Amino acid sequence: MRVCISDDTAARSVGADAVAHAFADLADVEVVRTGSRGLLWLEPLVEVETPEGRIAYGPVRPSDVEDLLRAGALHGGAHALRIGDIAAHPWFAAQDRLTFARVGIVDPRSLDDFVAHGGFDGLRRALTLAPSAIVEEVVASGLRGRGGAGFPAGIKWRTVAATESDRRYVVCNADEGDSGTFADRMLIEGDPFTLIEGMVIAGLAVGAEHGIVYLRSEYPAAIERLEAAIATAHLNGWLGDDIAGSGHAFDLEVRVGAGAYVCGEETAMLESIEGRRGMVRAKPPIPAMRGLYGRPTVVNNVLTLASVPAILRDGGSAYAARGVERSRGTQVFQLGGNIARGGVLELPFGVTVRQLVEDFGGGTRSGRPIGAVQVGGPLGSYLGPDELDVATDYEALLAAGGMLGHGGIVVFDDTVDLLAQARFAMEFCAIESCGKCTPCRIGSTRGVETIDRIIAGEREDANRELLDDLLVTMTDGSLCALGGLTPLPVRSALRLAATGR
Amino acid sequence: MTYEPWDEGVATAMLEPFTSDATLVLVALQALQARFGFVPEAAVPLVAHTCNVSRADVHGVLSFYHELRTQPPATREVRVCRAEACQAVGARDIERAFADAGHPVGSRTSALAVDAVYCLGNCALGPTVEIDGAVHGRCDTDIVREALR
Ligand SMILES: Cc1cc2nc3c(=O)[nH]c(=O)nc-3n(C[C@H](O)[C@H](O)[C@H](O)COP(=O)(O)O)c2cc1C
Ligand code: SF4
Ligand code: FES
Numbered sequence: 001m002r003v004c005i006s007d008d009t010a011a012r013s014v015g016a017d018a019v020a021h022a023f024a025d026l027a028d029v030e031v032v033r034t035g036s037r038g039l040l041w042l043e044p045l046v047e048v049e050t051p052e053g054r055i056a057y058g059p060v061r062p063s064d065v066e067d068l069l070r071a072g073a074l075h076g077g078a079h080a081l082r083i084g085d086i087a088a089h090p091w092f093a094a095q096d097r098l099t100f101a102r103v104g105i106v107d108p109r110s111l112d113d114f115v116a117h118g119g120f121d122g123l124r125r126a127l128t129l130a131p132s133a134i135v136e137e138v139v140a141s142g143l144r145g146r147g148g149a150g151f152p153a154g155i156k157w158r159t160v161a162a163t164e165s166d167r168r169y170v171v172c173n174a175d176e177g178d179s180g181t182f183a184d185r186m187l188i189e190g191d192p193f194t195l196i197e198g199m200v201i202a203g204l205a206v207g208a209e210h211g212i213v214y215l216r217s218e219y220p221a222a223i224e225r226l227e228a229a230i231a232t233a234h235l236n237g238w239l240g241d242d243i244a245g246s247g248h249a250f251d252l253e254v255r256v257g258a259g260a261y262v263c264g265e266e267t268a269m270l271e272s273i274e275g276r277r278g279m280v281r282a283k284p285p286i287p288a289m290r291g292l293y294g295r296p297t298v299v300n301n302v303l304t305l306a307s308v309p310a311i312l313r314d315g316g317s318a319y320a321a322r323g324v325e326r327s328r329g330t331q332v333f334q335l336g337g338n339i340a341r342g343g344v345l346e347l348p349f350g351v352t353v354r355q356l357v358e359d360f361g362g363g364t365r366s367g368r369p370i371g372a373v374q375v376g377g378p379l380g381s382y383l384g385p386d387e388l389d390v391a392t393d394y395e396a397l398l399a400a401g402g403m404l405g406h407g408g409i410v411v412f413d414d415t416v417d418l419l420a421q422a423r424f425a426m427e428f429c430a431i432e433s434c435g436k437c438t439p440c441r442i443g444s445t446r447g448v449e450t451i452d453r454i455i456a457g458e459r460e461d462a463n464r465e466l467l468d469d470l471l472v473t474m475t476d477g478s479l480c481a482l483g484g485l486t487p488l489p490v491r492s493a494l495r496l497a498a499t500g501r
Numbered sequence: 502m503t504y505e506p507w508d509e510g511v512a513t514a515m516l517e518p519f520t521s522d523a524t525l526v527l528v529a530l531q532a533l534q535a536r537f538g539f540v541p542e543a544a545v546p547l548v549a550h551t552c553n554v555s556r557a558d559v560h561g562v563l564s565f566y567h568e569l570r571t572q573p574p575a576t577r578e579v580r581v582c583r584a585e586a587c588q589a590v591g592a593r594d595i596e597r598a599f600a601d602a603g604h605p606v607g608s609r610t611s612a613l614a615v616d617a618v619y620c621l622g623n624c625a626l627g628p629t630v631e632i633d634g635a636v637h638g639r640c641d642t643d644i645v646r647e648a649l650r
Contacts (some may be wrong), residue, residue, distance in 0.1 A: 010623050013638030040625040177621035181585030217568055218621050220634065236605045256531060259568030275526040275552070295526075297590065335625060337589035342625025353605035365590065374585055378619075424588070428619065446586065 001029050001074055002495075004047040004054065006104065009221050010182065010187050015061060016044035018287055022065040028120060029074070035190015037086050037104035037178070040343035047086065050076040056083040068217045091360060093343065096322065098310040099303060100183075100346045103190035110233050114193040120238065122309030126201045126248045134205035135161055138308060140316030142328030146156035147173050148377070148405045149299030150394045153267040153308075157296060160206040161289040168200050168208035171273070171291070172305055174215040174222070175257055175264035178377025180408030182334040183344050184302035188215070188222040189308075192229035196252060198305035200243060202298050203250040203343050211250060212292070214269050216257040227254055260434040261378075266291075266481050268300040279434050280480045301406070303332055324350035329392040337374075337410035338364045354388035357411050362414040371414035372421070372496055376405025378428050379485035381492040382421065384499070401492065403485070418497035423451045425489035427460055429482060438473045440483025446470060447490070467494075502633055504538030510645070512537070512544060514550040526562050530569055538574045552589070573593040575614035578626045579648045580608055580631040586624030595628050598642035602649065613649070 005011075023046070024031045037045060042058035046068075055076035057068060071079040086092050086104075106113040114120075126134050139154030160168055172195065176184040181454060188195060199211045215223050216292065230252050233239040241249045255273050257263050263272045267281035291297025309321045320328045320483045327349035334358055335342045340362035355452050357363070357373055364370055372382045381402035383390070390400045397404050412421075430444035447470055453463045471487035478484040505511065512533060519525040529548050533540050540563060549556045561570050583606070594605055596606050604615045622631040626638035632648050 009621075009636050012628050013623050013626055013629065013636040045624070177620070180624045181588045181620075182510040182622035182624055185622040218618065255528070258527065258531060258566035259618075260566050272527060273524075275522075275528065277560070277561050278560075336586035336627070339625065344625075355524060378585065401606065408586075408624070409588045410589060416589070420545060421585070421588075424585070428584075432619075 001051040002032055002404070003029055003034045003074075004034045004049070005046060006036040006043060007033035007221075008043075008186060009219070010040050010186075011036050011043040011045070014059070016133065018062040019044045019060050019065065019489070022062050023140050026069075027286060031501070032107050034106065035103045035108055036186060036344075037092065038100065038186065038344035039086070039091055039341070041341045042083060045083075045086075047074075048074055048076060052076060053085055053087075056086045057081045058083055070232070075461065086106045091345070094163055094360075096348055097346045098319070098330050099194070099307045099332055100187065100191075100344065102309070102350060103187060105192060105214045107445060108190050109228060109234055110193055111193060113236075114191070118313070120197055120244075122268075122312035123197050123201055123238075124244070126204055126312045127244060127248070130206060131161060131205050134201060135310060135314065137316040138205070140312040141319035142316075142323070142326070143304065143307055143311060143319065144394065145301055146303035146307070146326070146332070148403070150404070153300060153304050155286050156300070157202065157206050159286075160208070160296040160298050163289050165296050167210070168206055168296045168298075169292040170206070170208045170211040170300075171269070172199055172203045172211065172213040173269060173299055173304055174213050174262065174302045175259040175265065175269060176219070176238055176302070176377075176406070177264040178406045178408055180374065180377055180405045180410040181334050182336070183407065185219050185222050186344055187302055187306050187317055188219070189225050192226045193233065193442050194306045194309055195302055196229060196233050196239065197225070198308040199252060200239065200250045201308050202300070202305060204248055204295070206298055208298065209249045209251065211252040212255055212258060213252065214255050214263070217259060223254060223256060226477045230254065240364055256492045261428075262480075262482055265482065268480075269299070270297070277434075278437055280481060294344045304405075322348040324348075324391065324393050326395060331392060331407050333392070334408045335411070336408065338366055338413045339411045340365050344376060344403075349393050350391050352389050352391050353383065353409065356392070356409055361411065364411060366413045366415075368410060368413040368415065368484065371416040372412045372418060372431060374407070374412070374421075374489065377408050377489060378425060379403070379481055380405050380408075381488045382418065383492070384496045402488065418493045419451070419455050421450060422490045422493035422497070423455065425486055426451055429486040432482060434482070437477065437479045439477035440486075443470050443474045443483070444486065447474075453491075502538070502574070502578070505536055507537050507541050507543070507545070509543060519548075519551050521551075521553045523552050524553050526554060526559060527566070530559070530563060534569060539570045542571065554637055562607050570608075575609060575611055577613045577648065578633055579613065580618040580621075581615065582619070582621050582623070582627065582629040582631075584620040584624075585647045586620070587627035590627045592628045595630065595640060595642060595644060598645045599648075602645050604649075611642060615648075638644055
């Protein structure tokens with residue numbers, strides 16, 4: 001009898017280990033620790049394999065286990081916590097899982113399980129194609145960078161492939177510093193081989209034989225999982241000198257961050273990998289032409305690279321058939337904060353923020369009305385409750401004064417203190433600034449002081465004017481998006497606070 | 502978490518693979534911290550010499566990264582998530598409760614250090630607090646008692 005219980009960090013944070021132990025103690029029960037299905041409000045989730053398929057129960061506390069057994073849960077018996085088949089659950093069934101297809105289903109430690117669920121199909125096809133044909137497949141898919149800036153991945157790859165050099169690199173950005181985002185972590189913990197597959201394909205496409213994953217230190221479980229997966233892939237010939245007998249070489253190394261948000265910015269990340277302070281580099285040159293150790297370098301987010309295997313398997317046009325306008329394919333959304341049903345869900349672009357937070361998310365966890373929604377991480381805008389009908393599409397969000405970022409959506413109820421949120425956004429910039437440009441380094445500190453005066457009601461009009469000027473200076477005079485976009489959450493939160501929503 | 506007591510000989514030996522590679526300064530400092538729990542002042546010339554960079558370069562790296570520390574860790578290390586998704590579900594109350602218990606964020610004794618962290622990737626199940634590396638979700642102020650236990 002197999003019972004699947006997630007060991008995703010989120011599931012473990014609410015007691016999945018204790019539940020797993022309780023099941024593991026039973027005779028005739030084999031507990032398989034998978035990634036999470038992404039319905040995080042139901043964690044710890046227990047899925048029992050029955051002849052009718054997997055039957056889920058959740059959220060299960062260790063003290064529920066006895067009662068579940070009495071109800072015959074090992075055979076799918078009725079119980080108040082019985083969810084049934086997750087695949088048929090409306091929250092799950094409505095999704096279009098490509099990048100996250102295997103997360104929560106496979107044993108992330110098992111290469112066999114990965115292959116049995118279609119793993120390496122994309123790479124196998126890539127190995128039959130010329131490098132330029134792989135690049136063009138990604139161009140045709142319309143895939144854009146999932147790290148925040150939304151730059152077309154295929155175009156970046158073209159540049160790297162076309163730049164003369166003795167060597168090239170593929171760097172995966174797994175710094176996932178944006179608050180409200182956790183999809184990179186869940187993918188690496190739940191299906192690390194998919195990221196490896198995507199990176200090998202990127203290497204084939206651009207002619208790189210070395211890959212580096214820059215993974216934040218706040219994710220120890222992901223680090224361990226990925227390192228184990230890399231070792232397993234090596235042992236089985238999916239990494240190394242002769243990938244799957246093709247004669248192509250690709251090796252992969254994990255570098256761990258050290259708690260600096262700005263190291264998620266690609267050039268600061270390259271500095272960090274080269275062993276220095278994470279100071280943002282001036283562009284040009286762009287990393288695609290002169291990146292790691294001055295060589296042409298693909299820098300892509302985890303989700304960007306993990307989307308590539310499905311694109312190669314099904315073809316770029318199948319991917320591009322999903323989505324809207326210039327936002328093609330699927331986006332992995334992360335619902336967090338004060339939300340009744342939080343978690344990770346993958347849908348074609350175009351779904352509205354309201355559909356995400358109300359239909360999927362079920363509104364606030366507190367049961368109070370929504371007060372504000374921050375989309376796109378700490379540099380993203382706050383939207384008011386009447387501004388949520390905007391579509392999740394890079395350009396539509398931009399037009400609405402926001403940005404999609406890494407797909408994080410954080411809900412606040414109507415008790416939110418938006419002045420405090422504006423202050424926090426500014427303070428965060430001051431804490432994390434790399435210090436290279438004055439508007440960001442000094443401006444953010446001045447900004448916090450000025451917001452404090454506004455909050456205290458000191459010469460409010462004059463200080464608001466001062467802050468406005470400061471925000472313009474930060475927007476125009478910052479080298480990277482930390483200083484350049486901090487005005488988005490600050491301004492939007494102040495505006496919502498002023499209109500009383 | 503348990504660490505070895507600082508030992509210059511052990512440190513020198515373990516830095517061997519980093520010889521003459523300036524790109525490994527950060528990795529070397531991380532390795533030292535993983536082993537000894539912190540990077541003592543005495544390690545700076547060692548890393549500088551091994552990686553063939555100046556002491557100022559090593560100091561620069563050491564001071565840039567929030568996670569590298571130059572003081573020994575406390576017996577118990579707590580990090581309270583202070584980022585937006587956790588704020589939305591009461592992270593500020595948790596911070597206040599730590600302060601009320603005499604351990605405000607940023608305070609440090611040999612027994613207990615409480616720091617801020619900006620997102621642990623547990624944003625759907627906040628408030629989130631990390632105690633000695635273990636992530637705790639859906640926390641309420643009772644987590645303070647757990648942290649002090
Ligand atoms: C301050 C700052 C932080 C960033 N943090 C991340 C991050 O954590 N993860 C990420 O993938 N991209 C991050 N980015 C974006 C990267 O600079 C870069 O655009 C991205 O890694 C490119 O990959 P993509 O095209 O696949 O998105 C950040 C940018 C800035 C300015
Ligand atoms: S905007 Fe801020 S973080 Fe970005 S380069 Fe300038 S000082 Fe550094
Ligand atoms: S915001 Fe607290 S864990 Fe992400």
